Amino acid sequence: MTPKSERKKYKVIGTRPIRHDGADKVTGRAVYGADLRLAGIVHGKILRSPHAHAKVKSIDTSAAEKHPGVLAVVTRADMPNLKNKIADLGEGSVNLAHLGANVLAHDKVLYKGHAVAALAAVNPHVAEEALKLIKVDYEVLPSVTWVMDAMQDDAPLLHNDVFTKSMGKRASKPSNVPTHIHFEKGNIEEGFQAADVIVEREFKTASVHQGYIEPHVSTALWNQDGHVTVWTSTQGAFTARAQTAELLQIPVSQVTVVPCEIGGGFGGKIAVYLEPVAALLSRKCGRPVKMVMTREDVFEGTGPTPGSFMRVKLGATKDGKLVAGEAWLAYDAGAFPGGVIGPGAMCVFSCYELPHAKVDGYDVLDNKPKTQAYRAPGATQAAFACETVIDELAEKLKIDPLEFRLKNAAKEGTRRVDGPVYPRVGLVETLEAAKNSPHWKSKLEGKHRGRGIASGYWFNIGLKSSVAANVNNDGTVSLIEGSTDIGGTRTSIAMQFAETLGITAEAVHPRVGDTDSVGYTDVTGGSRTTFATGLAAHEVALDIQRQMRERAAILWECEASQVQVEDGAYCHKDKKLTFAELAGQLGHTGGPVVGRATVSPEGASNGFGTHLVDVEVDPDTAKVTILRYTAIQDAGRAIHPSYVEGQMQGGAVQGIGWALNEEYVYSDQGRMENASYLDYRMPTALDVPAIETIIVEVPNPAHPYGVRGVGETPIVAPPAAIANAIYAATGVRMTELPMSPPRLWAAMSTGKKS
Amino acid sequence: MVYIPSQWRDLTGAVDRLELPGRNLREISRALEARFPGIAERLVEGDAIAAGLAASIDGAIASRGMYSPVGPTSEVHFLPAIGGG
Numbered sequence: 001m002t003p004k005s006e007r008k009k010y011k012v013i014g015t016r017p018i019r020h021d022g023a024d025k026v027t028g029r030a031v032y033g034a035d036l037r038l039a040g041i042v043h044g045k046i047l048r049s050p051h052a053h054a055k056v057k058s059i060d061t062s063a064a065e066k067h068p069g070v071l072a073v074v075t076r077a078d079m080p081n082l083k084n085k086i087a088d089l090g091e092g093s094v095n096l097a098h099l100g101a102n103v104l105a106h107d108k109v110l111y112k113g114h115a116v117a118a119l120a121a122v123n124p125h126v127a128e129e130a131l132k133l134i135k136v137d138y139e140v141l142p143s144v145t146w147v148m149d150a151m152q153d154d155a156p157l158l159h160n161d162v163f164t165k166s167m168g169k170r171a172s173k174p175s176n177v178p179t180h181i182h183f184e185k186g187n188i189e190e191g192f193q194a195a196d197v198i199v200e201r202e203f204k205t206a207s208v209h210q211g212y213i214e215p216h217v218s219t220a221l222w223n224q225d226g227h228v229t230v231w232t233s234t235q236g237a238f239t240a241r242a243q244t245a246e247l248l249q250i251p252v253s254q255v256t257v258v259p260c261e262i263g264g265g266f267g268g269k270i271a272v273y274l275e276p277v278a279a280l281l282s283r284k285c286g287r288p289v290k291m292v293m294t295r296e297d298v299f300e301g302t303g304p305t306p307g308s309f310m311r312v313k314l315g316a317t318k319d320g321k322l323v324a325g326e327a328w329l330a331y332d333a334g335a336f337p338g339g340v341i342g343p344g345a346m347c348v349f350s351c352y353e354l355p356h357a358k359v360d361g362y363d364v365l366d367n368k369p370k371t372q373a374y375r376a377p378g379a380t381q382a383a384f385a386c387e388t389v390i391d392e393l394a395e396k397l398k399i400d401p402l403e404f405r406l407k408n409a410a411k412e413g414t415r416r417v418d419g420p421v422y423p424r425v426g427l428v429e430t431l432e433a434a435k436n437s438p439h440w441k442s443k444l445e446g447k448h449r450g451r452g453i454a455s456g457y458w459f460n461i462g463l464k465s466s467v468a469a470n471v472n473n474d475g476t477v478s479l480i481e482g483s484t485d486i487g488g489t490r491t492s493i494a495m496q497f498a499e500t501l502g503i504t505a506e507a508v509h510p511r512v513g514d515t516d517s518v519g520y521t522d523v524t525g526g527s528r529t530t531f532a533t534g535l536a537a538h539e540v541a542l543d544i545q546r547q548m549r550e551r552a553a554i555l556w557e558c559e560a561s562q563v564q565v566e567d568g569a570y571c572h573k574d575k576k577l578t579f580a581e582l583a584g585q586l587g588h589t590g591g592p593v594v595g596r597a598t599v600s601p602e603g604a605s606n607g608f609g610t611h612l613v614d615v616e617v618d619p620d621t622a623k624v625t626i627l628r629y630t631a632i633q634d635a636g637r638a639i640h641p642s643y644v645e646g647q648m649q650g651g652a653v654q655g656i657g658w659a660l661n662e663e664y665v666y667s668d669q670g671r672m673e674n675a676s677y678l679d680y681r682m683p684t685a686l687d688v689p690a691i692e693t694i695i696v697e698v699p700n701p702a703h704p705y706g707v708r709g710v711g712e713t714p715i716v717a718p719p720a721a722i723a724n725a726i727y728a729a730t731g732v733r734m735t736e737l738p739m740s741p742p743r744l745w746a747a748m749s750t751g752k753k754s
Numbered sequence: 755m756v757y758i759p760s761q762w763r764d765l766t767g768a769v770d771r772l773e774l775p776g777r778n779l780r781e782i783s784r785a786l787e788a789r790f791p792g793i794a795e796r797l798v799e800g801d802a803i804a805a806g807l808a809a810s811i812d813g814a815i816a817s818r819g820m821y822s823p824v825g826p827t828s829e830v831h832f833l834p835a836i837g838g839g
Contacts, residue, residue, distance in 0.1 A: 086805050092837050093805035167761040167832070168796025168804050179806070181834055184760040210839075267839025342806075342834030373839035419757050419831035420810045461838050462817065526838020602814035702814075712839055 017505040033217030033233040033260040044291040045127035049109035052143035052367040052670025063133040069126035072284035073119040080249040098336040110335035113300025120281040143367040143670035147332040150366040178337035179363035191324025191356025195315025203385040205737040206663030207307040214263025220278035221288040235265040236523030247276040258514040267373030299675035305374035306331035310385040324356040334370040344378030350457040357417040376458040376712035387454035387720030426634030426698030427608035439630040450728025456716025460709035461526035462601035465533040466519025471593040475580025479510040482521025483533040488643040496534040500541035502568020527709030539597035551589040603702035607713035609633035615725040622745035630692040636700040636708030649691040655718025780820040808835040
């Protein structure tokens with residue numbers, strides 16, 4: 001999808017070198033958190049609440065402390081008092097009292113699985129046995145796990161010190177609604193009056209988990225000199241350090257976080273859970289303490305993404321022009337404030353040019369684990385609602401759904417409902433690519449089959465990144481980056497560095513640094529790493545190049561400004577040295593060359609995608625089979641196309657899981673009933689066909705190579721695309737996720753036709 | 755041009771946008787407060803943009819907090835803060 005002339009400009013970017021960490025990963029030598037072995041290591045376990053909502057009247061740890069093999073026990077009493085403290089964690093601020101109370105419950109437990117106490121013992125089995133000796137006296141309270149129930153005046157109140165804030169305006173009465181967001185654009189009444197066709201629908205989505213394969217794992221050593229070292233699986237070593245230091249109320253310089261290899265995060269490994277607890281246990285017992293969650297712990301104590309209720313109304317003229325849109329969104333935040341309603345409300349109409357719009361969004365507390373970001377947090381729910389209504393509107397107007405989207409697509413100059421105006425963006429190009437794709441042009445034949453389309457958007461953020469580099473005398477460069485590598489970013493960052501410097505990707509040896517070895521870097525999240533840390537790598541390469549020109553100038557007795565760089569080689573008149581040749585002469589031209597850069601780019605890179613899907617619905621069982629799936633996305637510039645395709649495929653498959661199977665199933669007592677991979681049904685390779693990908697490249701004007709970031713957008717469109725395909729196959733409009741066989745079968749049986 | 759979020763218009767008499775003097779967000783917030791008392795309480799906490807809020811200047815999320823520069827023709831919006839997964 002990129003003109004050949006564009007591609008020719010680059011030697012490294014756009015190629016597919018073998019990933020630098022590939023050998024370690026495929027041979028099992030990569031060190032994950034669970035692989036860590038330290039002398040004297042002991043094992044920590046957490047006691048979790050059996051109740052969804054209860055007062056903790058007392059905790060008696062005396063029997064556990066006396067148990068042979070137990071070395072330390074901690075409870076809320078060991079945590080510093082963090083009332084009313086707000087900490088800036090780079091990607092956002094956090095109320096430390098809430099974060100601390102999530103790590104170890106204070107006066108109340110707020111969800112089944114909430115951590116109550118922890119202990120360390122000589123091995124995990126002794127630790128598990130000893131947990132049973134901790135006596136907790138609970139006063140069970142009524143609980144609520146559905147977002148709309150939690151908003152009612154008579155709902156159980158989770159916190160008596162949380163008041164609704166509306167862009168900083170605080171209500172006077174405590175509530176389960178910490179945040180209300182409201183956007184307006186134009187005049188909504190006039191807009192709907194101008195509409196010839198209006199569609200309004202209500203939607204529900206279930207809580208789903210990020211589903212990373214590797215459970216949370218942390219090891220902490222609180223040394224006798226007061227320094228704490230934490231080895232952990234995290235999306236952001238510096239953010240983990242800040243949270244740990246703030247929760248323990250020790251200086252940030254007293255904490256070193258060593259990020260281990262990470263087996264997936266998707267937004268769920270930004271908040272800390274185990275790190276401060278392991279540190280407290282280590283302080284008590286004087287030994288390194290390792291803590292590994294079980295899968296049940298992960299489901300019940302971490303993540304998930306919000307369950308939601310949404311109402312979306314759109315109006316269009318008979319010639320197919322959208323004139324007005326209204327959305328009302330309620331997302332649950334789980335047990336503590338700070339869900340993802342903000343981006344949900346900002347994204348709901350982000351794909352369209354809407355002259356008149358109104359959006360209300362509510363962040364709602366209920367007795368579930370504190371929700372965390374999950375790939376384009378908040379956008380997938382909103383797109384499910386909006387894109388389903390768009391499809392129905394197109395049908396009523398008798399306009400092809402792709403053409404309807406093209407006619408109304410957001411583009412450069414479109415003002416979003418929340419205010420800002422888009423710079424150059426690529427939604428139209430993804431729709432054009434979809435229109436010209438083999439998939440869209442193919443015929444779908446057969447009974448009970450249907451084709452669906454949907455588009456999706458995610459901001460992609462900037463934030464702070466740091467990179468350092470050392471030139472080796474054999475012509476290679478050691479690159480240290482602050483971003484943890486989840487999706488192959490070592491290589492995509494190294495490739496940008498190599499391109500700028502004119503060397504090969506293989507000549508760069510990238511590694512992820514700990515918090516003492518590289519400058520501050522925000523989390524690997526928000527689709528920012530290839531964009532922002534790549535930008536830092538580009539600047540380091542320019543720094544190195546400047547210094548190498550100075551070294552060549554010493555050799556050639558000329559000014560550095562007289563040294564030209566051509567194709568990565570350094571030239572002056574008839575003299576020429578390759579980068580490697582010049583690197584070999586650093587020792588006698590002044591010593592080592594090192595470079596460093598830190599950046600904080602401000603521009604969001606605006607990622608748009610369009611997905612196509614063909615499904616077949618079994619009329620007897622309502623099982624949905626994905627026959628063909630194509631993900632199309634504007635990557636700005638695909639640095640390593642295989643990784644971009646991998647992100648698009650991974651996001652699509654996760655979105656298929658949201659669409660068809662995944663959900664937290666709650667009992668009447670607010671207990672999750674399917675906290676295992678046997679019962680929480682994620683798609684496997686057997687459930688999906690090969691996901692076809694089309695990379696569109698509309699370069700981001702805010703990046704030297706045009707990178708937009710690609711990790712999150714691909715999860716946004718799938719549920720809506722599949723819902724639209726199911727409608728095409730069955731005539732049933734599904735408005736609730738997941739569209740699992742029981743739910744779809746019920747809808748088909750009752751003839752819930754459009 | 756500074757755009758007033760709809761939820762602050764109870765303080766602005768429904769004014770939804772206005773030109774204000776200021777070379778950075780600090781000066782803009784002071785000018786806003788002078789014109790519409792009470793806005794700073796919603797926008798500022800201590801010396802920073804309030805938790806949960808962000809400022810967009812000419813389409814980009816400001817990364818320097820209250821020190822973020824604002825040009826004479828800049829467009830300023832106040833938005834919910836976003837992160838990512």
